[in-house]
Amino acid sequence: MSQTAYGMTYKYVSHSLNDNEKGKELIINTSNDVLEVETHIQLYKDIKGLSSYNIVKNISKSPIDLLYVSSFYQQGFMPSNNKKAYLYEASNSWHIEAQWHKHCFYDLGIMNGNNHTSMNRYCINNTGSWSTKEYLPMMVVEDASKKACTLFQIENNGSWHLEVGDFANEVYVSISGPEFYDNQWLKTLNPKDTLTTCQASLTFGDDFEQTIQEITKIRRVLRKNSHDLDTLPVIYNDYMHALWDIQTTELILPLVDAAASVNCEEFCMDAGWFAKGSDWWSILGKWEECPENFPGGFIKVFEYIRSKNMKSGIWFEIEAVGVDSPILEIMDDS
Numbered sequence: 001m002s003q004t005a006y007g008m009t010y011k012y013v014s015h016s017l018n019d020n021e022k023g024k025e026l027i028i029n030t031s032n033d034v035l036e037v038e039t040h041i042q043l044y045k046d047i048k049g050l051s052s053y054n055i056v057k058n059i060s061k062s063p064i065d066l067l068y069v070s071s072f073y074q075q076g077f078m079p080s081n082n083k084k085a086y087l088y089e090a091s092n093s094w095h096i097e098a099q100w101h102k103h104c105f106y107d108l109g110i111m112n113g114n115n116h117t118s119m120n121r122y123c124i125n126n127t128g129s130w131s132t133k134e135y136l137p138m139m140v141v142e143d144a145s146k147k148a149c150t151l152f153q154i155e156n157n158g159s160w161h162l163e164v165g166d167f168a169n170e171v172y173v174s175i176s177g178p179e180f181y182d183n184q185w186l187k188t189l190n191p192k193d194t195l196t197t198c199q200a201s202l203t204f205g206d207d208f209e210q211t212i213q214e215i216t217k218i219r220r221v222l223r224k225n226s227h228d229l230d231t232l233p234v235i236y237n238d239y240m241h242a243l244w245d246i247q248t249t250e251l252i253l254p255l256v257d258a259a260a261s262v263n264c265e266e267f268c269m270d271a272g273w274f275a276k277g278s279d280w281w282s283i284l285g286k287w288e289e290c291p292e293n294f295p296g297g298f299i300k301v302f303e304y305i306r307s308k309n310m311k312s313g314i315w316f317e318i319e320a321v322g323v324d325s326p327i328l329e330i331m332d333d334s
Contacts, residue, residue, distance in 0.1 A: 003167070004068060006035055022221055023047075034060040047217045048210075049203035055196050058189040066187045067180035071154060071200035074173050078143045080105070080112045080166035087164060088140035088208060089124055092132045095240055105164075105171070112169040121165035125182045129158050137162065138215075140208055141173060149204065151211035155222075156198040159183045175200040233265035235313065245272030245280055248293040249301055256301075260308035267305045268313030273298075285325035287316060 013029040026041040038055040052072040058064050085105040090098050109120040124135045137160050138153035154160040159178035177198040178185035203214035236259035272280045276290050289298050305312045
């Protein structure tokens, strides 16, 4: 997203640097003939990182269609002929979360091919409300020759776009919410209307691990104070990467022991407790435990959980009824 329409025409107007409880906030005002942009950059106390967002205002007399607005953009992370430049990304999916991969920039085609404008870029996107459907909304860029790493992430509960590329022999990083080319996003700003972008955050360190440590610090600062921070219990759920949907007394009790040994406060049994084997989705709805799976009933499991000083939890999906559920016969009769 280099050489954008606004990026080629804007002029600096003013800036201010203000103290706040998080550290310092730099506000930069720029404009051209049709738009004003207020860029907010938050610098944090004792954290090697920053957060950034933009407020865009239509100052013309006509509607303007926005196709792309960055939350953060920087040209010049490193020379694009750096053969010790690496990019980390985390593929993500249901049951296979946070699978980090390391790529050499040259392997991705990010290099100075013609000393001017490159057509190569490498990007990851999300379109829709499942914000971690295919990737975590974050990347890490590493210059191993200088032991310098930068993590960048976009904070949005919907569509987003992360991109690295080469422009004028330098690597750029572009961080944004949705945009037109990859997400089919368009926002019409009428005169005097404003748009506030989602927030981007960056952290810096000598290596990958240090950037992860710093982004964790920023997340703890950004998280709003709530009752949950002091009262939310440690809950163990026996579904993913454990029992999945095969629920029996014999299989659950050893997990109860393990959860209690690391001071969990609640133990939740998940899907499949009402079915024999894995064929449970088509019959859900009656919500009675499968007798073959639980000799002596649920009470035996609940009592054992309580004996380990934990509360019992159980999974329901009460808004769903399977196509072969026994409950359908009752519904038909009524």
